[in-house]
Amino acid sequence: MVTVRGKEDVARFLAQAPTLLEERVLRGAARAGMAVIANEARDRVASNDVREALVVTSKAEPGRVTSRLSVKPGWARSVATWLEYGTSPHYISVDDSQRGGRSAARINRLAKSGTLVIGGQPVGSTVFHPGARPHPFMRVSLDTKEREAIAAAQSYINSRVSRSGIAGAAESDA
Incomplete structure (x- = not known):
């Protein structure tokens, strides 16, 4: 008769895998991809105020991970809107x-x-x-760096998921 050891450990790991991936890997992957877009936006924007106010945030909800590039509230956000869309x-x-x-x-x-x-x-x-004419920098950054952002996210995932398990500590709220 064959004896299997660790069956309960494997079942527990598989039950926790979606949560572990969401908490430890996917949120970081979303931030890594958005960082590529943010760097491009910083290079393209014509205002130092806007450049310094660009911020990347991420959020994990059950079944959904999102990352966002935005401009901090205040004068810089107004300038960013005017630059992106014109007036x-x-x-x-x-x-x-x-x-x-x-x-x-x-x-x-x-x-x-x-x-x-x-x-x-x-x-x-x-x-x-x-x-004023528009000088888009956010939309253009996303359009031109989409593939690099996806590659950065994939690279982040590959570096943290292996046959031996899921590496990395849980991401902090940002």
């Missing part, structure tokens, strides 16, 4: 809450603020902005 022609004016009932000329005389200043020269309370 339509629009009027810019001094906000009434900042005006305090004063004219643009009065604001200029009192504080040199609260009016629009272009090139160091006050231009008044309203100016027409002709809009």
